[in-house]
Amino acid sequence: MWFFKQRSPRSSLGPSQINRMPKTQDLCLLFCLVAGTNACYKQWIPDTNYENESNWNTGVVPCGNDQVQFPAHRKVSVYVETTHSVQELRLPVGGEFILNSGAGFYVGGGQEPGCGAGAKAQFKDSDSLQWWDPALWRAAASLDDLEEGRPLFSVHEESVPCWYDDVIFRASSSFRVDTTSRKPDVPVKSVSVLGRMFNRKAEFSQYLRSRSGRLQFHGSSTVSVGGSGCADPSGCECGNSANRERICATVTCPPLTCKKPLRPEGHCCYVCGVLITIQYATGFNLQAYKQRLQNLFLVDQAYKSVQLAMSKVSKPQYVLRMVPFGVSATIQVVILDGETGSEAGTVAEKLAWAILNDAHSQGSNLGISEAELEASSGSSSANGPGVGAGAVTGAVFGILILVALVSIGAFLVHKGFVQIPKIPMPSMPSVPSLRSSKKDxxxxxxxxxxxxxxxxxxxxxxxxxxxxxxxxxxxxxxxxxxxxxxxxxxxxxxxxxxxxxxx
Incomplete structure (x- = not known):
């Protein structure tokens, strides 16, 4: 059954709400800087709006001479902004129209001037759109940045909503997204749908059980809200590694021309650029450090093509760079540039060395204990306060483990708990002696x-x-x-x- 639902006036933003919005954004941005979250907002890009040309097979919005068709056995929630004339309208078994104030349909009789001879316009299927597709999300630090097109660059796992993010579905739109995950829940801090924000689990669960909620969210996993956000000044891990295969299955990696491509933690593709690994100490503040790099370096026109992503990740640790002995949380800085060919990564490497030198001179004040650089050109360096401390500690730790194992083995052999198996010596061909040679x-x-x-x-x-x-x-x-x-x-x-x- 198809439903026409008139959008409630209370769900739209009034003038007073619009005037207060910048203050709300400023407060959210301030909260992000203090709390240390990696991003404030993740906005879903696709929609199921009637006025969106990309939702129609003809590439244009149907007019009064067209026959409009929706997939017969598909479920969809369509947002209608204005009034439309159609010659014929065929609806599927289940679905809904969310009508803005004054929006609707009427039959024009196929005589609308300038509409052409008429065509069969079919609404595209949106069931294949997945929550875990990084290309379908846009990240920003504020609502202003979302509206003005200033997105944040991040690795693929962090391009989709993390557990501490606020998820935004545009107010004047509807959508359909498959939330199937490897886990039963998809946790986020809050979700905004049709201009209404849900940050309490009970309220959002009630919305998901509504007709609109069932049409907009589908799949085997449930989006849950109510998280407190990241309260660690040094940042929090995104937590999407369990769905890495789903994320990377939607990503197409571009060809590379650099000498030694790098693969950042949480990224699906190798890149031409620079990775900086920062070991942090007490007093390190991720957002404050981001702001420092922005003010010191990224404002320079020489780095206008640079993309920089910074986040906390878990990286494996190695003894003597060979033997793994665990994982630890580090700060990963990914720097890319817009250069191509043999110049790819050169600007990023120049910026990275400047950041490394800054960490070396000011690391004790910033809470940085060690910083290491690795570039796609093949160059690498460990720098910063306490340079090499991690490698020395790992080497000493590995030697102690080796000595302990040898000592335990010798003790067990000495006490008879362990017996060393006898190794049979290979038989050697008999060589006649000189005495026998003389006789024979x-x-x-x-x-x-x-x-x-x-x-x-x-x-x-x-x-x-x-x-x-x-x-x-x-x-x-x-x-x-x-x-x-x-x-x-x-x-x-x-x-x-x-x-x-x-x-």
Missing amino acids: GHIGDLGGPLDLGFDNPMFDKPSMLPAMPTLYNAELKNSISMTQTGVHFVNPVYDENETDFSV
């Missing part, structure tokens, strides 16, 4: 048979060779002597009678 060989003792080796027909049988005058003459035969120990060749150049070594 042909050389033998003095007077035994002589081992002549292999037969040499040329040496043993000179008669087989052609006759050569001096090859086997008497002089040559006298230069060769045979004894019981072998064959000896006499050097004809040496004359034993010429040299006498006897005393």
Whole structure:
């Protein structure tokens, strides 16, 4: 059944409310800076408005000569801003029109001037729009920033609402979103629908059970509100890592040309830019540090193309950069720029070194104990107060663990609790001894048979060779002597009678 619902005047913003809104935004912005939240607002971008051209297959809003059709078996909540003329209107089995004051439909008879010959305009299906698609959200620090197009850059996991965020669905619009998650609940701080903000669980649960709520929110998980927001000055982790696969399944990564692409924590793609990892101490304030970087560096026109995201993340820790031994919370700074080709990341790296030098000189005042830089150009550096302390501590910790394990193993072996298995030695081929060689060989003792080796027909049988005058003459035969120990060749150049070594 299709319902036409007239929007209540109380749900729209009156002049007095509009005049008070800037003060509300200023208070929210101040609260964000004090409480340390990473973003104040996450706004849903798509809508199911009748006047939105992108919601129609024709690319234009239907006019009086068109036949308007909605998917027969789809559920949708459509917001109608003004009055529209149609030739024919076909509605699905279930759904609703939310009519603004004075909005409605009438049949024009297909004679509206300037409308053309008429077409079949079909409303697009919105069931496939997912809560976990980063491209469907816009983040900003205030409502003014949302309206004026000053969005915040963040990694993919933080582009969708975190548990401490205020979620905004535009006042003069309706929507349909699939909230299916790996968990039964999708926690956020508050949700604003049709100009009404819900920050109490009971009130929002009642709205979700209404007809509009069931049409706008669907899926196996339920959006829940009522969180207190992030009260940690050093920031809070977003908490969307459990749905990382859902988030990244909607992301298409661009091709890269840099030497060493980097992948930030919480991001689905490798990037050309710089990562700064900050180890913080007592007194560190995330929002105050963001404001410092904004005032010191980002106001410079040289960095106008730079995108900077800063948040608290959990990163694995390694002993000697190889052996993992746990995770710890750190501050991750992601810096990208608009450069392309071989210049991609160069401006970001220049800014990163300036930030690192600032952390080195002012870290003790800012609550920064260590800062490390890694660039897509391949360069990296550890800097800041206490530089290398983490690496030294990890190395010492790893050596102590290794010594303890060796000591425990030696103790267990000594007490007989653990036996070292005997390793069989590979069998070696037997080598006959010299004594056995003498017994079995042909050389033998003095007077035994002589081992002549292999037969040499040329040496043993000179008669087989052609006759050569001096090859086997008497002089040559006298230069060769045979004894019981072998064959000896006499050097004809040496004359034993010429040299006498006897005393």
